[in-house]
Amino acid sequence: MKRPIAISLSPNTQKDDVILALKQLFKPVYWYDFTKTEELEIKFASYFGKEYKALAVNSGRSALYVILKALDISYGDEVVVQALTCVAVPNSVLWTGAEPVYADVGNDFNIDPSNLAGKINEKTKAVIVQNTFGIPANYNGIRKVIQKRKNKVYLIEDCALSLGAKYKGKLTGTIGDVSFFSFGRDKVISSVFGGMILCKNERIYQIIKEQRDKLDYPRPGWVIQQLLHPLIFSIALPSYNFGIGKFTLGKAIIYFSQIIGLISKAIYKEEEFSRRPKLFQS
Numbered sequence: 001m002k003r004p005i006a007i008s009l010s011p012n013t014q015k016d017d018v019i020l021a022l023k024q025l026f027k028p029v030y031w032y033d034f035t036k037t038e039e040l041e042i043k044f045a046s047y048f049g050k051e052y053k054a055l056a057v058n059s060g061r062s063a064l065y066v067i068l069k070a071l072d073i074s075y076g077d078e079v080v081v082q083a084l085t086c087v088a089v090p091n092s093v094l095w096t097g098a099e100p101v102y103a104d105v106g107n108d109f110n111i112d113p114s115n116l117a118g119k120i121n122e123k124t125k126a127v128i129v130q131n132t133f134g135i136p137a138n139y140n141g142i143r144k145v146i147q148k149r150k151n152k153v154y155l156i157e158d159c160a161l162s163l164g165a166k167y168k169g170k171l172t173g174t175i176g177d178v179s180f181f182s183f184g185r186d187k188v189i190s191s192v193f194g195g196m197i198l199c200k201n202e203r204i205y206q207i208i209k210e211q212r213d214k215l216d217y218p219r220p221g222w223v224i225q226q227l228l229h230p231l232i233f234s235i236a237l238p239s240y241n242f243g244i245g246k247f248t249l250g251k252a253i254i255y256f257s258q259i260i261g262l263i264s265k266a267i268y269k270e271e272e273f274s275r276r277p278k279l280f281q282s
């Protein structure tokens with residue numbers, strides 16, 4: 001039987017994840033107990049070095065939004081993002097009121113420093129470096145361009161796709177001013193939705209923490225959707241090709257589970273119009 005390559009279908013979900021999710025589904029008292037989250041923050045930060053601190057959020061896009069807010073980026077400011085990116089990146093910039101400015105990518109699918117030079121001006125507050133497909137960007141080239149500016153331009157690392165990747169011996173996430181990671185359904189570590197902010201500057205950490213703590217807690221219905229996700233996919237994936245032509249059992253299970261709200265989509269409808277869904281509000 002053909003097996004799907006399930007890039008956006010939670011390829012990392014394994015039997016123990018399904019069992020854990022099932023157990024948690026019946027333990028709502030733990031849903032808002034953040035002891036484990038704090039343990040994860042400490043463990044995650046220690047992977048990068050003892051001088052690092054991490055802050056957990058519900059997604060990479062929340063992480064980026066919180067970082068931008070903490071850096072006081074808002075209306076009238078510009079943030080450079082690369083042209084090949086996830087919709088969540090320019091959207092997070094737009095949610096702050098700032099304008100995303102697109103820089104071309106080079107052959108490594110990351111920001112091309114020679115194109116970046118023409119995209120930065122006195123309104124630019126930050127450049128988001130993305131390590132596409134886990135390939136580290138040309139940090140030295142990008143930094144050289146930024147350092148030529150008189151105004152402070154923050155280097156934000158988007159490590160949604162590059163957890164564990166290294167640039168000249170340094171882990172991505174430890175090179176810029178502040179970085180973020182995604183634990184989305186198709187990422188290196190997956191919790192269906194989830195994200196982490198990483199930084200070592202104590203002042204920036206405190207401001208980010210203040211912003212992060214303002215975010216709304218996800219509602220119980222959303223938590224249930226995330227816990228149901230591995231369960232539903234454990235049924236849908238084995239039957240993904242079982243059917244006639246495009247009409248298969250697995251696809252139908254996923255489709256109807258989304259339609260009736262048993263599981264969530266990776267991108268919400270509002271985001272297709274750059275609006276901010278309730279889940280990412282503060």
Ligand SMILES: Cc1ncc(COP(=O)(O)O)c(C=O)c1O
Pocket residue numbers: 058059060061062085086088089130158160161181182183184193194195
């Ligand atoms: C490069 C990149 N940055 C940011 C994000 C946003 O992460 P999340 O889906 O956790 O909000 C994604 C999501 O796929 C991504 O691919």
